[in-house]
Amino acid sequence: MSVWDELTGQSEAIEVFRAAAASAAPASAAPASAAPDIAGPASAGPAATALTTAASATATPVSAGPIGEVPVGANHSASSHGAMTHSWLITGPPGSGRSNLAYAFASALLCRNGGCGVCADCRQVAARTHPDLAVLSTDRVIISIEEVRTLVASSQFSPSVSRYRVMVIEDADRMAERTSNVLLKALEEPPERTVWILCAPSEADLLPTIRSRVRSVRLRIPSTKDVARLLERRDGVDTATAERAAREAQSHIGMAHRLATNHEARARRDETLKVALGIRSVPGAVLAAARLLELAKADAEAITEERDAEERESTLRSLGVEPGQAVPMGLRSQVKTLEEDQKRRATRSLRDGIDRILVDLLSLYRDILLLQLESTLEPINLAIHSEIEAAARDTEPAQTLAIMDSIAVARTRISRNVTPTLSLEAMLITVALPSAPRKAQL
Structure with a gap:
C-alpha cells in the first residue's frame, strides 16, 4: 500500500x-x-x-x-x-x-x-x-x-x-x-x-x-468505471450503487462519494430533476425556482452543519470551556470570529449547492438532446430514462439547446453574485416557454 x-x-x-x-x-x-x-x-x-x-x-x-x-x-x-x-x-x-x-x-x-x-x-x-x-x-x-x-x-x-x-x-x-x-x-x-x-x-x-x-x-477527468471501482474498494459500496453514483456525478470523485453513501443527497438530486421535468408554465417555473433554492439550502446545511458543530466543540475545548458552560467574556471574541467564518462558509456552500443543482439540470437536458439527435452516447440519468424519453418527444432540439444555454448563463450570474432566486427564475422560465409549442399540440 x-x-x-x-x-x-x-x-x-x-x-x-x-x-x-x-x-x-x-x-x-x-x-x-x-x-x-x-x-x-x-x-x-x-x-x-x-x-x-x-x-x-x-x-x-x-x-x-x-x-x-x-x-x-x-x-x-x-x-x-x-x-x-x-x-x-x-x-x-x-x-x-x-x-x-x-x-x-x-x-x-x-x-x-x-x-x-x-x-x-x-x-x-x-x-x-x-x-x-x-x-x-x-x-x-x-x-x-x-x-x-x-x-x-x-x-x-x-x-x-x-x-x-x-x-x-x-x-x-x-x-x-x-x-x-x-x-x-x-x-x-x-x-x-x-x-x-x-x-x-x-x-x-x-x-x-x-x-x-x-x-x-x-489532470484529466477520470472515467466513470475508475471512479466506481474506487468507491467499491475504498467505501465498500455495491457495484450498482457505485456505478450509478459515478455516472450521475459525472466522474466528480467527491460528489460520487456523497451520492453513493448519502441517501438524502441522492433523494435531493432525484427531486431536482423531477421538479424541472414538471414545469409547464411561467408561474410553475417561479415555484420550481423556490423549491430548487430550498433543496440547495438543505444540501448546503447538511454539508456544513455537522462540521460547524465539531469546530465549535473543538474550539471551546481548546479554550478550556466545558460543554454546556457559558463562554467567559474574555473568550467571546474568539468564538465570534469562528461563527463569522462559519457564516461565510455557509454562503460559499450555498453557492456551491446551487451550482451542483445547475450541473445536474445540465446533465438532464444533455440526455434529452442526445435522444432528440439519436446519439449513441450513454445517458447520465438512466434511472429516469422513460421520463427523459417523454420530454425528448415533446420538444425540439433547438428548444433543448436554448435551455442548456440558459443554465450556463445562470451559473455565470451566480458566480458573479447575482441573487440566486432571480437567476434560477430566469433560467426556469426558459424551460417553461418552450412548453407552448410542444409537438403534441401541433
Whole structure:
C-alpha cells in the first residue's frame, strides 16, 4: 500500500510526481550543477536550481514550454520529465483529485519511505498535522491576503523532521491579484528546502507571473468505471450503487462519494430533476425556482452543519470551556470570529449547492438532446430514462439547446453574485416557454 493507491484515473500525472519524489530522495540526489533543470520554470530563482536533481544520470530533459508545463499527455518515460523543482501547479476540473494528488506528493516528500501510506509521517500528512506541512484552504469565496502572508512567512522556516517543508494551497484561483503578488515574491526566492504545491482548475485562473514560476501538471477527468471501482474498494459500496453514483456525478470523485453513501443527497438530486421535468408554465417555473433554492439550502446545511458543530466543540475545548458552560467574556471574541467564518462558509456552500443543482439540470437536458439527435452516447440519468424519453418527444432540439444555454448563463450570474432566486427564475422560465409549442399540440 502507498499514498498513490487512493488516486484514480491519473496514472500519467502520478508517474510524474513519483519520479520527482524519487529524484528528490537523498540516495538518488545529484549535485545541482551536474543536473540542471531544463524542464523547470525559466525564472524560478537560485533556490530552484539548488533544489533540482535528475531522476537518473542519463535522463534526457524535456522542454516544458513557456510556463513550465510537464507534458503529461506525451509518451515520455518518467525519468525524462520527473526532475524535482521547488514549485508545482496541479490543474484539472472539479472532482479530478487535485488536492488528493497534492497531498500524496507531499507524503512522498515528507515520508522517510517515499510515501508508504502507513507510517507516522503519512498519517500526519493525511490528518494535515505534519510539522513540515503547511496548508491553506478556504471554504469562503476568496483567500484573504492575510492568510497568504501568514503562509509565506511560515515558508521561510527550515524543515524540522523531514527533508522538505511543503506548502499546499488548495483553490489557488481564489486569490485576488494583490494577494497573488504576495505569493509571487515567495515563489521567486524560496528557501532551498521549501516546496510549493498549488491547485487550481486551470492555468488561466492564475496570474501569468505565477504560472511562469511553477511547473504545471494537468489532470484529466477520470472515467466513470475508475471512479466506481474506487468507491467499491475504498467505501465498500455495491457495484450498482457505485456505478450509478459515478455516472450521475459525472466522474466528480467527491460528489460520487456523497451520492453513493448519502441517501438524502441522492433523494435531493432525484427531486431536482423531477421538479424541472414538471414545469409547464411561467408561474410553475417561479415555484420550481423556490423549491430548487430550498433543496440547495438543505444540501448546503447538511454539508456544513455537522462540521460547524465539531469546530465549535473543538474550539471551546481548546479554550478550556466545558460543554454546556457559558463562554467567559474574555473568550467571546474568539468564538465570534469562528461563527463569522462559519457564516461565510455557509454562503460559499450555498453557492456551491446551487451550482451542483445547475450541473445536474445540465446533465438532464444533455440526455434529452442526445435522444432528440439519436446519439449513441450513454445517458447520465438512466434511472429516469422513460421520463427523459417523454420530454425528448415533446420538444425540439433547438428548444433543448436554448435551455442548456440558459443554465450556463445562470451559473455565470451566480458566480458573479447575482441573487440566486432571480437567476434560477430566469433560467426556469426558459424551460417553461418552450412548453407552448410542444409537438403534441401541433
